[in-house]
Amino acid sequence: MDKIIVVGAGQAGASCVAKLRAEGFEGAITLIGEEPVPPYQRPPLSKAYLLGEMELERLFLRPEAWYGENGIDLRMGAKVDAVDAAAKTVSVGGEMLEYDALVLATGSTPRRLPANIGGDLAGVHVVRTLADVDAMAPEVTADRRALIVGGGYIGLEAAAVARKRGMDVTLIEAAPRILGRVAAPETADYFRALHEGHGVKILEGIGLTCLNGVDNRVVGAILSNGEEHPYDMVIAGIGILTNDALAKMAGVTLDNGIATDAHGRTSDPSIWAAGDCASLPFGGVRIRLESVQNAIDQAEAVAKNILGADQDYLPKPWFWSDQYDVKLQIAGLNMGYDRVAVRDGGAARSHWYYEGDRLLAVDAMNDPRGYMIGKRLIEAGKSPSAEVVADPESDLKALLKA
Numbered sequence: 176m177d178k179i180i181v182v183g184a185g186q187a188g189a190s191c192v193a194k195l196r197a198e199g200f201e202g203a204i205t206l207i208g209e210e211p212v213p214p215y216q217r218p219p220l221s222k223a224y225l226l227g228e229m230e231l232e233r234l235f236l237r238p239e240a241w242y243g244e245n246g247i248d249l250r251m252g253a254k255v256d257a258v259d260a261a262a263k264t265v266s267v268g269g270e271m272l273e274y275d276a277l278v279l280a281t282g283s284t285p286r287r288l289p290a291n292i293g294g295d296l297a298g299v300h301v302v303r304t305l306a307d308v309d310a311m312a313p314e315v316t317a318d319r320r321a322l323i324v325g326g327g328y329i330g331l332e333a334a335a336v337a338r339k340r341g342m343d344v345t346l347i348e349a350a351p352r353i354l355g356r357v358a359a360p361e362t363a364d365y366f367r368a369l370h371e372g373h374g375v376k377i378l379e380g381i382g383l384t385c386l387n388g389v390d391n392r393v394v395g396a397i398l399s400n401g402e403e404h405p406y407d408m409v410i411a412g413i414g415i416l417t418n419d420a421l422a423k424m425a426g427v428t429l430d431n432g433i434a435t436d437a438h439g440r441t442s443d444p445s446i447w448a449a450g451d452c453a454s455l456p457f458g459g460v461r462i463r464l465e466s467v468q469n470a471i472d473q474a475e476a477v478a479k480n481i482l483g484a485d486q487d488y489l490p491k492p493w494f495w496s497d498q499y500d501v502k503l504q505i506a507g508l509n510m511g512y513d514r515v516a517v518r519d520g521g522a523a524r525s526h527w528y529y530e531g532d533r534l535l536a537v538d539a540m541n542d543p544r545g546y547m548i549g550k551r552l553i554e555a556g557k558s559p560s561a562e563v564v565a566d567p568e569s570d571l572k573a574l575l576k577a
């Protein structure tokens with residue numbers, strides 16, 4: 176193994192190359208990223224960075240010099256436009272590069288509002304890249320009106336920032352409730368109340384019919400209930416599509432993203448995948464995880480397996496979200512839950528997801544202790560009774576010893 180190419184200089188790509196060097200790989204590593212900046216963290220884009228409370232430099236995962244110092248050929252602003260899996264080459268800007276192992280860490284692209292309903296008007300934004308947020312931030316100012324389309328975590332975080340900046344904010348969610356795809360009704364109720372308490376208008380079961388424009392700039396919207404309102408800007412948080420064009424070109428199996436085995440290897444033995452773009456086997460089904468922790472852990476597992484570790488990647492899912500003064504921390508995956516135990520400790524609150532008697536996941540709001548203990552219980556395969564957990568007087572720590 177002499178030459179490793181990693182396509183996608185995001186969280187997963189950066190973690191993979193760092194791990195390759197940390198594990199002692201001495202061959203050539205090329206990290207190729209389409210964005211014109213070194214790898215950076217995305218979570219602050221819809222939180223502190225959009226709010227103007229975080230410096231650009233703090234977004235970067237490592238200083239740019241680190242890559243050169245570690246013998247990593249970091250190519251920025253460079254898009255890989257073709258893969259030839261038989262010849263084991265990729266093409267970037269007309270140059271052909273050979274690989275022994277190729278890692279696809281190409282991430283995902285936000286879904287956009289369709290152009291035929293005004294999705295291409297100026298003032299309509301998505302939140303994925305630094306460039307997206309730099310373009311949007313000057314419009315997030317006091318006394319303007321924002322329409323947020325989509326009540327998932329990205330939409331809710333954007334709504335919180337817009338509100339904190341003094342905007343008049345309406346959030347619409349076409350599904351019957353916010354967070355429908357990712358959280359229980361109890362968690363949705365909590366965040367709905369939080370936002371409404373801060374003055375956000377949340378409209379559930381209401382979609383977007385079309386955006387109105389004047390001089391090619393958004394000025395308002397017609398909602399699916401027939402109402403028409405003026406808006407100065409729109410932020411769409413309506414999900415993502417995996418970047419799998421190169422995988423398709425390479426002829427590897429796709430299944431809700433780039434399908435890998437438990438080692439992170441695709442159906443082509445020389446091609447691996449990690450991060451948002453990869454789907455992996457987990458508990459008898461195939462899942463894709465859109466989180467920083469997964470991007471890091473899966474990419475590190477791929478790095479080790481490329482070098483022969485022969486280890487399965489076992490995701491230990493966790494996620495967080497910041498909205499106003501609430502920090503949400505999620506441990507585990509709630510897929511398949513049939514009931515939720517609510518532990519209401521006043522300011523600290525946690526929602527525990529069960530399938531039968533088995534604890535699957537915990538949503539903890541301003542409750543780092545509930546989160547930490549829940550995470551450790553899930554990782555240890557322990558399931559305390561839902562009744563005990565729901566009693567705010569019960570000693571959570573004691574459950575770890577049980």
Ligand code: FAD
Pocket residue numbers: 182183184185186187188207208209210216217218219220221253254255256280281282283302303304329418421449450451452464465466467468470493494495496497
């Ligand atoms: P990315 O970080 O998207 O990196 C992929 C890179 O590949 C991109 O830079 C892309 O330009 C590049 N690329 C694609 N195709 C090519 C090509 N052909 N040639 C060259 N380069 C290419 N997760 C959490 O756990 N907690 C959070 O609070 C949280 N908040 C988030 C907030 C926002 C606004 C966003 C957008 C995401 C958030 N996430 C959060 C999710 C998390 O950031 C992602 O799961 C993570 O960044 C995935 O990393 P990745 O490396 O797979 O993809």
